[in-house]
Amino acid sequence: MECEQLAAFYEEYALGVLEGEERAEMEAHLARGCERCTAGATEARRVVSNLALAAPEAQLPSGLRGKIMEPVRLSAAARAGAPPVNTAAKREVFPAWAWIAAAALALITGYAIRQMGNQNSQLAALQKQMKLAIAQNVALQNQLDESRMVASVMLSPDSTALKLMPKDKNMPMVHAYLHPHMGVAITADQMPAMPSARTLQLWFMPKQGAPMSVAIFHPDANGVIALVAPVKMPVAEIAALAVTEEPAGGSPQPTSAPAWMAAMN
């Protein structure tokens, strides 16, 4: 078929109703890179997309904005860049009072981030506020950094998203986002409380050799896990990610079967 004849089918092609020879011809023709028909098909796709507006108007669920904007603001804030933090150094000096304050601070942090709002001036004011808070309290910074890092790793297009499936069907899924440089982010919610004598431990299972301990962690009081740990081996050599339950303090090697696991492909 010539371009003139194909032109009659642009809209039907964009709508997805064409089949058989008509469709095959259109596809073959476009695959040859005909400029005129490519432009025509793109324009037709634009026209057809307006049919979306024929859908009955629905009310937006009230929580949807927050579900979208919260990770977006976190990632924007991460990018807007509080000063880079030497996490390791900071964690060595982590006073007991800071732990006690941590639960309350989690609220402040979440609230503060939600307030990060519509204008850069607000953002600047908030950053100032945050710096003040940092000076007063190491825990806030620590927690904020963690959530920022988690968000950055989660949202990076270079991260590989993995779902760690629970061995116990009643347990929630654990999500991992593996970034070759930024680290591995682990998130989960609705985790049951754990006795303080026990801990969860994340392992990289290499293609060859023994499991490598990556992080030791606990769900927080709300059953949430959100942390980032460094990736200390080439991603290509990781065969699987596993989480085991271990005695407090963690183990040099897993002492139980993985409670969650995901294979790399």
Add this chain to the structure above:
Amino acid sequence: MLLAVVQPWPEGKQPADGELMERVLRRDASALETLYDRYGRPVYSLVLRIAQQPASAEEIVQDVFLQLWKSADRFQASRGALAPWLFTMARNRALDFLRLKGEKQRRREDSQEDDFPEPAIARPDAEGAIDLSRRAEKVRALMSSLPDGQRKAIELAYFEGMSHSEIAASMGEPLGTVKSWIRGGLLRLRESLKEARS
């Protein structure tokens, strides 16, 4: 009623989609929020119409906007208009959801419905909120002016992802009739949008 799609704004005050996308590219969260204010409702309405389940529709819409945030650079590189991209991606995801659910076996080739349509058309000038509500008005007026059978055929194609022969089978109408209904409807859609843009 039609303006309820998007709230009316004073003419000329709202930033164009392209400008907002430039800001999204610079990681300005408020720009994405403005786009959500502009397109969240029509996108959600579309996805709910296809998926039929509010919880799943919510997840799909969340996914679409987070994808917009994550892939702003790829979108900008394509130099296309935003609304067609958003609606096409939302429709594809919602139809994928239906297909995955195995509710119906659908026919939808990825090759012609990429998430990132190729470039080649310039952004329309009047892109943005006002343009959107005007187009919504045109599309609805058009759809309600169509005879029942013709409207139904187009709805089955767009919202259910059916092909010509699937629609014919579903409606119990001859294939030729369905084809001419759809072609005629699409021509009228194109014409009415032309008027809307001038």
